[in-house]
Amino acid sequence: MSISSSTLLAELRDRAQALGFGAFGVARADARPDLPEKLGAALERHWHGDMGWMAETAERRGAPEALWPDARSVIMVGMNYGPDTDPMADLGHPTRGNISVYARNRDYHDIIKGKLKELAGLLSRRTGAEVKVFVDTAPVMEKPLGEAAGIGWQGKHTVLVSREFGSWLFLGAIFTAAELPADDPHPESCGNCRRCLDICPTNAFPAPFQLDARRCLSYLNIEHPGPIPHEFRVAMGNRIYGCDDCLAVCPWNKFASLTHEARLMARDDLKSPALADLVQLDDAGFRALFAGSPIKRIGHARFLRNVLIAVGNSGDPALVVHAEARLRDTDPLIRGAAVWAVRRLVTKTRADALELAFLTDEGDISVRAEWSAAVQPVRTN
Known part of the structure; x- marks a missing residue:
């Protein structure tokens, strides 16, 4: 590496912020040896529902080194997409559709991937090391890696929570063969709060930090290919794509509202059609x-x-x-x-x-x- 690690990381952080990434952190590729066991337990309980690709890619999904043996470090970034109004209020207008906040703009894969490639290109030029970028399209467990990189922690609703952005972060990952100094993992900071668990209209959380996708409205109205099971239809209300209830009630969201300049804003025609x-x-x-x-x-x-x-x-x-x-x-x-x-x-x-x-x-x-x-x-x- 031709420049010092501290100088390199400072440059990468600055560039990430300029690209719109409000969160930035580094984890070792082997920082979460517990993931294969946790993923295996969820798959054994069939919590993945019809998402057969989760079981098919379990071995690679469980560890960055299994996906890419040369991976030594993982840079995790997050982009704020917090809404400017409370999405729970839309549930009170039953003749209008409620679309999940993340889907009210362009596809976040398209928004983030180009920016992530630019950041990864800078890293590659500075280190000469090979890089790979991932935005929720490969068997990568972004949320626990984000926790390991110190940009937040997995809340009781299993979504990454940030002190700066609440539950509203799009995540991207850069795997690199370079050895980078890792950040300290973020401690779980939910305390006794269980708002996200109690608000769920279908009781999709068997326990804190566990999600049974088969009962999750976001899974049912996006991933599930057949008829919505009868037992969940009334609970679905006017949620026509996704469900934000567990994210929207997170107390940490109050900090996300302070960062308008770095937020992806929704299309007006998709807020409440x-x-x-x-x-x-x-x-x-x-x-x-x-x-x-x-x-x-x-x-x-x-x-x-x-x-x-x-x-x-x-x-x-x-x-x-x-x-x-x-x-x-x-x-x-x-x-x-x-x-x-x-x-x-x-x-x-x-x-x-x-x-x-x-x-x-x-x-x-x-x-x-x-x-x-x-x-x-x-x-x-």
Whole structure:
């Protein structure tokens, strides 16, 4: 290394800050030897749900050196995406969709990766060592590595918490073959607080610091490919993409609100869009609205599934006409969600008439099951 480690790290920190990374820290690649055991325990309990890639990549995911044997140090950076308003307030407007804060702007993978490559390039030029960058697209456990690098700690909701940015950090990792001085790991600082656990609408936390994704609304309305399980639909409310409840109630978020100059701001049209507009989107309209957004990755059918669950929870009879129109959709995932929404919003007499009209010609077994499932209607007369 041609320059001193302290000089190099100072230069890297300054450049990271100029690129918009408010958090910066360094960990040894072998700083978390406990990760394989913890990951294995979660997989054995099937907490990963349908995310089969987690089990398939478990060996590489458990340790940076398993992913890249030449890794000696890991630089972890974080970018603030804290909202300028309380996302929990959006839950009080049931005719509007609630989109997770992280998805209200461009896809964070695209935002961070280019900046991370620039920072990694500087490191490589200064040291001559090989580097690799990762932004949530490879088997890297960014949150425990962020804790090891001292930029925060994994809270009881399993998300990284920062004293400066609360629960609102996008994370990126640079693996390097260079030996860099490591920062001290950040101690867990949640204390007796359990707001994130208590607020969860589906009881997705078996215990503090443990998450069963199969009960998590963010997993269900993003990663889960099929119909939303009936037991979670009412709890889903108007959350049409993700769920921020456990993040939004973290007391450390009050510090994130002080850093507007370094925050990724949301698109105005994605802060609280009307369900009446979203439920009418065709595939082309969906792609146009969410161009450059992570929402686009789940596809039109899965998104409409989510919107229709929200429509069913809205209690607004004015949305019935749009839900009924989706009973004729070509995609069974959309039709099934439409059945549930309609049966929630119309009287029993109307629901029976619609079932008689549609069930005979319905060939999909999952949609037929929706017509016969027990549903608690919002309207009772």
